[in-house]
Amino acid sequence: MYKMLVIGLSAGGMPLVKQVLAALPKDYSLAVAIVAHLPQGYESNLAQLLDAVTDLPVTTARDKQPIVAGHVYVAPPDYHLLVEKDSQFSFSLSEDEPVKSVRPSIDVLLKSAAEVFESGLIAVILSGANSDGADGMVAVKQLGGLCMVLNPLDAEFSTMPNAVIRQVDVDYIAGIEDIISLLVSVDEKL
Numbered sequence: 655m656y657k658m659l660v661i662g663l664s665a666g667g668m669p670l671v672k673q674v675l676a677a678l679p680k681d682y683s684l685a686v687a688i689v690a691h692l693p694q695g696y697e698s699n700l701a702q703l704l705d706a707v708t709d710l711p712v713t714t715a716r717d718k719q720p721i722v723a724g725h726v727y728v729a730p731p732d733y734h735l736l737v738e739k740d741s742q743f744s745f746s747l748s749e750d751e752p753v754k755s756v757r758p759s760i761d762v763l764l765k766s767a768a769e770v771f772e773s774g775l776i777a778v779i780l781s782g783a784n785s786d787g788a789d790g791m792v793a794v795k796q797l798g799g800l801c802m803v804l805n806p807l808d809a810e811f812s813t814m815p816n817a818v819i820r821q822v823d824v825d826y827i828a829g830i831e832d833i834i835s836l837l838v839s840v841d842e843k844l
Contacts, residue, residue, distance in 0.1 A: 657774040662760030664691035664782030666810025680709035717747040729758035736766035764790025773798030782814025
């Protein structure tokens with residue numbers, strides 16, 4: 655049974671993640687975590703921008719914040735976002751060195767979420783101009799999670815989806831409409 659959806663994006667990914675969130679039903683049962691590489695200043699209001707397009711509550715993730723199903727969490731600017739499991743599932747923030755020149759890193763979130771949720775994780779990589787996310791997707795696949803990537807032909811910047819496809823035998827390479835359909839249908843089966 656799936657518990658969390660992680661979405662990674664960079665250049666060209668904002669319109670796509672907005673489209674995904676707008677399509678998720680207000681009773682969506684998975685927690686959603688988003689890591690976006692965006693220019694300085696854009697990131698600080700990312701939660702507000704995404705909150706405007708979805709019925710799900712959207713917040714910027716905080717250190718030690720409990721993870722609640724049906725909520726959307728955005729990685730804060732200049733921190734890596736990780737998932738922990740103590741008595742409950744929660745986030746932690748890290749100021750460790752950038753990974754692949756970025757902080758927050760999609761790889762860091764995917765690896766930690768895969769270790770905690772294993773087969774209960776769905777990971778989606780959208781458009782982007784670097785290879786962040788590919789190593790994290792390897793961990794998701796190895797630990798039994800569901801791996802989806804935007805078809806590089808549909809991405810404004812195909813470097814990120816192509817990097818994932820080169821490293822991982824992903825479960826789905828699909829256009830944005832098909833990714834949305836899969837995410838909604840997975841939730842309906844729970």
